Amino acid sequence: MKKNTLLRAALGILIILALMLAGVYGVNTFTAPIVAENERLAAEAAAAAEKKLLGDSELLYDRADPAASTLEVTADSVQAVYKDASKETYLLRLSTSEGYSKQPIELELTIDFTGRIVSLNVAENPDDKDLGETFPQSFAGEDSTLANVELVAGVTFTSSAIRNAVNEGFNTLIDNGLFAAAEKSDAQLLTELIAVVYPGIVNKAGVVQGEEIEPAGSITGGYKAANGSGFALFVSGEEEYLAVSTLLGGVKLYNAAGEDVTAAAPAGIADEIAAFTAANAEDLGEKQEKALARMLDESAELTAVEVPGLCSSVTGVYTVETGSGTLYAFAARPYGYSNEPMEIYFVLDESGAITAFRAKEFILYAEYFSNYQLDETAYKEGFLGLTVDSFTGEQALISGATMSTEAIETAARDVFEAFRLLMEMRG
Secondary structure (H helix, E strand, C coil): CHHHHHHHHHHHHHHHHHHHHHHHHHHHHHHHHHHHHHHHHHEECCCEEHHHHHCEEEEEEEECCCCHHCCCCCCCCEEEEECCCCCCCCEEEEEEEECCCCCCCCEEEEEEEECHHHHHHEEECCCCCCCCCHHCCCCCCCCCCCCCCCCCCCCHHHHHHHHHHHHHHHHHHHHHCCCCCCCHHHHHHHHHHHHCCCHHEEECCCEEEEECCCCEEEEEEEEEECCEEEEEEECCCEEEEEEEEECEEEEEECCCCCCCCCCCCCCHHHHHHHHHHHHCCCCCCHHHHHEEEHCCCCCCEEEEEECCCCCCEEEEEEEEEEEEEEEEEECCCCCCCCCECCCCCCCCEECCCCCEEEECCCCCCHHCCCCCCCCCCHHCCCCCCCCCCCCCCCCCCCCHHHHHHHHHHHHHHHHHHHHHHHHCCCC
């Protein structure tokens, strides 16, 4: 009796399994044609959209087969270039990974034969911060100067990456002689010059971080650096100038061609800028000296030093006299997460090797980070003994906290450069 019961149970299980398999097979048999048909329709729709977009366009460049292309392209963002003679336009497929998430942003840029943008379509944007509809639309009608394209506040990395990719697209067509570059105004040239001559005022995307300055005297506008390192000011004299005035580096004047014209500038302008800086700069000295004193012996004596030409994130340079010799201390305020300045301090010995390192906050807004691990003691010790030759940047980076640790990398590089300039100055 027991054996029959077991046989019936086994038979029941087999029947259930058979029914389940039959059901799965039946469902698959029923749904497979529907899935296949949906896939076919989707492929046809994509092909139709591609045909509508490209029309009878001629492929001029394909990154997958550059040898067969008729254009020379060096920009990494340019994936393909098409020419539509009937519409008198060029279509460029662009891809950039320089946005906030570092994932590819796919763009479709149409430019007419005169060098004006017809449209910009953001085909794929993996970044979670919304650009808004008006940003892509603001490119329409622009020439290669992109004079009226403003970055999106709060989404500067992604909007800057898109603007840079469009600029590379323009340069590709210009460099291949398909049309001429548009002329930039002096005001635009001077604005773009800021990131070149004053890297301490811009973030990693090259975007100015600072408070706008109201006109006063010869000063027609400009910015006060958010990290307190100094000012980038537009000045009107015999011509238009960009004045860079930093806490440590003094005043430099540049013309629209990017030339240093400090020595040849009209008398009084440099003095006016220096007076403006003295009256409006943030006094970071006492705060920085206290932070550095905690890293040194009680007997150490700090003396502040100016380093002409220093325009980086470094906001304090000090010689440190100790019983055993001279050290050099530095304060830096690079832009970290959310473009907030981070307070970072280094002490170097006479050979330029790091002997001490600390940051007021290693990760700003730490409550928003969950994908990184930090052994603070081991992290700081990893910098000890490093010089400009042995520092690769990798020692600073922590996965999951990229922006803040990139700021620490920036600070270290800026400090090594400040040390080099200081040694040259001291002979």
